[in-house]
Amino acid sequence: xxxxxxxxxxxxxxxxxxxxxxxxxxxxxxxxxxxxxxxxxxxxxxxxxxxxxxxxxxxxxxxxxxxxxxxxxxxxxxxxxxxxxxxxxxxxxxxxxxxxxxxxxxxxxxxxxxxxxxxxxxxxxxxxxxxxxxxxxxxxxxxxxxxxxxxxxxxxxxxxxxxxxxxxxxxxxxxxxxxxxxxxxxxxxxxxxxxxxxxxxxxxxxxxxxxxxxxxxxxxxxxxxxxxxxxxxxxxxxxxxxxxxxxxxxxxxxxxxxxxxxxxxxxxxxxxxxxxxxxxxxxxxxxxxxxxxxxxxxxxxxxxxxxxxxxxxxxxxxxxxxxxxxxxxxxxxxxxxxxxxxxxxxxxxxxxxxxxxxxxxxxxxxxxxxxxxxxxxxxxxxxxxxxxxxxxxxxxxxxxxxxxxxxxxxxxxxxxxxxxxxxxxxxxxxxxxxxxxxxxxxxxx
Amino acid sequence: xxxxxxxxxxxxxxxxxxxxxxxxxxxxxxxxxxxxxxxxxxxxxxxxxxxxxxxxxxxxxxxxxxxxxxxxxxxxxxxxxxxxxxxxxxxxxxxxxxxxxxxxxxxxxxxxxxxxxxxxxxxxxxx
Numbered sequence: 001x002x003x004x005x006x007x008x009x010x011x012x013x014x015x016x017x018x019x020x021x022x023x024x025x026x027x028x029x030x031x032x033x034x035x036x037x038x039x040x041x042x043x044x045x046x047x048x049x050x051x052x053x054x055x056x057x058x059x060x061x062x063x064x065x066x067x068x069x070x071x072x073x074x075x076x077x078x079x080x081x082x083x084x085x086x087x088x089x090x091x092x093x094x095x096x097x098x099x100x101x102x103x104x105x106x107x108x109x110x111x112x113x114x115x116x117x118x119x120x121x122x123x124x125x126x127x128x129x130x131x132x133x134x135x136x137x138x139x140x141x142x143x144x145x146x147x148x149x150x151x152x153x154x155x156x157x158x159x160x161x162x163x164x165x166x167x168x169x170x171x172x173x174x175x176x177x178x179x180x181x182x183x184x185x186x187x188x189x190x191x192x193x194x195x196x197x198x199x200x201x202x203x204x205x206x207x208x209x210x211x212x213x214x215x216x217x218x219x220x221x222x223x224x225x226x227x228x229x230x231x232x233x234x235x236x237x238x239x240x241x242x243x244x245x246x247x248x249x250x251x252x253x254x255x256x257x258x259x260x261x262x263x264x265x266x267x268x269x270x271x272x273x274x275x276x277x278x279x280x281x282x283x284x285x286x287x288x289x290x291x292x293x294x295x296x297x298x299x300x301x302x303x304x305x306x307x308x309x310x311x312x313x314x315x316x317x318x319x320x321x322x323x324x325x326x327x328x329x330x331x332x333x334x335x336x337x338x339x340x341x342x343x344x345x346x347x348x349x350x351x352x353x354x355x356x357x358x359x360x361x362x363x364x365x366x367x368x369x370x371x372x373x374x375x376x377x378x379x380x381x382x383x384x385x386x387x388x389x390x391x392x393x394x395x396x397x398x399x400x401x402x403x404x405x406x407x408x409x410x411x412x413x414x415x416x417x418x419x420x421x422x423x424x425x426x427x428x429x430x431x432x433x434x435x436x437x438x439x440x441x442x443x444x445x
Numbered sequence: 446x447x448x449x450x451x452x453x454x455x456x457x458x459x460x461x462x463x464x465x466x467x468x469x470x471x472x473x474x475x476x477x478x479x480x481x482x483x484x485x486x487x488x489x490x491x492x493x494x495x496x497x498x499x500x501x502x503x504x505x506x507x508x509x510x511x512x513x514x515x516x517x518x519x520x521x522x523x524x525x526x527x528x529x530x531x532x533x534x535x536x537x538x539x540x541x542x543x544x545x546x547x548x549x550x551x552x553x554x555x556x557x558x559x560x561x562x563x564x565x566x567x568x569x570x571x572x
Contacts, residue, residue, distance in 0.1 A: 227535040231503055234532035238553035239460040245558050246464060251471055274554045285535070292536040 006082045014075035018067060025063040116191065116205040120145045120161055123204070132187070132209055134180040145207065148177045150184070164193050164205045174212070186216040219288060226284045233277045240270045272407065279411050282342065283394070286418045293339065293422060297332035300340065300365055300372065307344040314352050315361070323362040330367045333445055339419045340443075346412035347376040347439050353405055355380030355436070367445070371425075374441040382433040391429070392417040400433070416441070449475040450569055453495035455485040455512065456530070457504045461553070465499065465530075468558045469565065481505050482512030494521065497569055499561075502531040502538065510541065526568045530561065 106113060112129035114122050125133070125140045133140055133148065149157050153175055160170050169192035176184050188210040244267045246252060248260070255263065285291035304326075308315070315322070351361055355378040364375040381400045383391055390396045395410040402408070416439075420427045425443035452474050454462045462478035469476050477495065479485040481504040489495070498516075502509035509529065516522035528549040529542055542550055549564055556564075 223535065223537070227533055227538070228503070230534075231532045234552075234554045235458055235461070238532060239458065239464065241554060242461070242464040242468075242558040246467060249559070252467075277554075290536065 007079070010075060010078035010082060013078060014071045017074050018071035021067040021070060022064070025060065025067055028063070029060050112209040112211075114140075114145070114207045114209075116145055116161070116164075116207050118165065118204075129209070132179070132185065132211060133177070134183075139180070150176050150178065160189075160191070161205075164191050167193055169193070177209070185211055186213045188212055219290065222288055223285075223290045226281065226288070226290075230277060230281045234274070237270055237274050237277065240266070241274070244270065276409060279409055279415070282415055283411055283418075286415065286422070291339070293336045295334050295336055298335050298337045298340065300330065300333050300335070300374075301326045303337055303341055304344050304348075304363065304365060304374075307341065307348050310345070311348055311352055314349075318352065318355065318357045318359065320352075320355065320358070321360045323360065325362070325364040325366070327366040327372075330365060330372060333372060335423065335443070339422070343374070343416050343419050343441060346416045347374070347441075350412060351376050351378035351380065351437075353408075354378070354401055360436075370445050371442050372445055374443070375438060377436065377438040379436040382435055382437055383429075383431040384433055388429075388431060392427075449473060450496040451475045451477060451493055452497050452499060452565060453477050453479065453485060453488055454499045455479045455482065455504070455509070456499070456501040457481060458501075461501075464558060465561070468562055472562050472566075474565070482507030482509060482515070485512055486515055489516065489522070489525075495525065497526045497528065497565060499528050499530045499565070502529065502533050502542070513542075528564060528568060530556075 106124075107126045109126060110128055112132040113124075113126045114129050115124045117123060122140055122143050122145055125137060130137060130140060135143075145161075146154060146157060156173075157175065160173060163170060169190070171190045173189045175187060175189050177187055178184055189207065191205050191207045193205045244263055247255065248263055248267070282291065348363070355361060360377075360379040362375070362377040364373070364377075366373050366375075381398075381404065383398050384400060387396075387398045391398065392413050393410075394414045396414075397408055397410040417427055420441050420443065423443050425441060427439065427441045429437055429439045431437040452469050454465050454469075454476055456462050456465075456478070457480050459478075459480070462480070466476040466478060477488060479488055483506045485498070485500070486507070489498075500509050500512065504512075507515075509531070513527070516525070516527070528551060530551050530553055531538075532553050534552045539550060542548060549568060551561060551564065
């Protein structure tokens with residue numbers, strides 16, 4: 001509304017200017033006409049000619065055109081000025097609105113934010129940060145951020161802050177902070193630096209915290225439940241195992257051949273139960289993310305050979321043609337031997353289980369740049385084409401595998417994939433029914 | 446009379462303590478059983494003192510962690526060999542127990558009973 005009023009004013013001023021200068025021109029024209037008529041004014045070169053009158057007429061026309069242009073110029077000037085003012089006020093309003101929006105988002109965000117100065121002092125805590133730390137803005141402002149971390153974490157936090165000061169952000173560090181009332185909360189701590197003036201060095205850092213205390217507590221409860229459930233399941237299994245061993249050792253009396261045979265079956269069944277409990281436990285831990293990765297220099301060839309030793313009896317029973325190809329330059333690899341062992345165990349035991357007597361088994365470990373490849377190839381059953389996309393799915397067993405061998409959980413390859421991906425690697429396979437399968441795991445060195 | 450080494454087995458399950466006692470005694474050891482940490486401590490504070498302790502972790506009244514803490518409080522308790530024989534094998538428990546070097550940690554289902562006895566012998570021989 002205001003703008004349209006200003007536009008009308010500009011038009012009125014321009015029209016008035018046009019009328020004013022047009023009137024001046026008309027007066028000048030009339031005066032000039034009068035002077036010519038009285039002979040008081042003569043143009044010598046054009047004296048008493050029509051040209052004299054024409055020139056005056058042309059001058060009058062030029063005057064009108066100039067008047068029109070001047071009025072238009074005035075109109076444009078007024079309009080531009082008005083628009084510039086309008087733009088400036090709109091930009092100011094937008095800037096204020098933007099600032100207001102930023103402050104509202106910053107202050108009311110459910111994620112705690114803090115600005116951290118070069119000397120690790122806290123500035124501008126938002127409302128969520130005040131709730132997290134249990135302090136008022138006045139109490140939290142200017143406090144040293146390091147004072148809120150556990151003593152054991154201080155070195156680590158200082159290293160992180162130094163990194164940010166050098167322009168390197170960090171993300172998702174799981175740490176504990178101590179609130180004003182002494183309670184400890186688990187947080188995901190992230191931080192990046194920003195500059196208020198281009199080219200200027202570290203100005204400040206924005207620290208964000210995500211409170212994950214409840215998630216941690218749930219994880220803890222789940223982990224404890226899984227551990228205790230495994231403990232309770234294993235206790236009777238250990239008793240069966242040991243009493244079967246005592247009976248089989250004949251220290252408590254002899255056994256008939258038939259009793260011995262039955263005892264072996266009891267023992268084998270119990271061992272299978274132990275394996276099942278261990279497998280379910282591993283799956284739970286992998287899924288919960290509580291199976292810690294313990295990376296250490298590992299001789300992967302030695303590890304593979306130890307798995308071969310475990311499967312020696314089954315391999316001998318099936319008269320396999322074995323081919324082992326180990327890269328000579330593959331020395332120690334930084335990996336978790338316990339987890340990698342599970343990968344080897346599952347791939348090898350599947351190959352042994354699903355390859356008929358007299359079949360071939362090839363295992364290759366080779367180094368390729370910054371990776372190492374594990375290849376397990378067999379001449380076994382193969383995987384039916386229409387089931388190949390499900391082979392890494394939890395509890396899935398291919399129809400031909402199920403028909404041949406009833407024992408099996410369908411968890412082996414699921415575990416393999418989870419572990420390989422946990423290591424940052426990948427696993428693939430090619431398979432031809434009744435010809436065999438080749439699994440290839442690619443892992444970082 | 447041959448001086449037999451005394452093994453204290455602390456485990457809440459009588460089936461487990463009985464099987465272990467049976468095998469260890471066959472192998473020439475004396476054994477004594479306790480079914481929780483508190484009973485274990487009572488035996489330790491009396492005489493004769495055991496030469497080695499087989500200790501479970503999950504037990505009523507006083508669990509294996511608390512029992513170990515109490516055990517460490519005196520000079521003798523810091524020196525007596527301890528083998529953890531349990532079915533807990535989560536990372537947190539293992540690292541909690543293994544913080545102090547010199548302890549063996551065996552998961553029952555993963556060990557044959559004769560191998561447990563071999564471990565006891567090794568530990569007593571200071572290997």
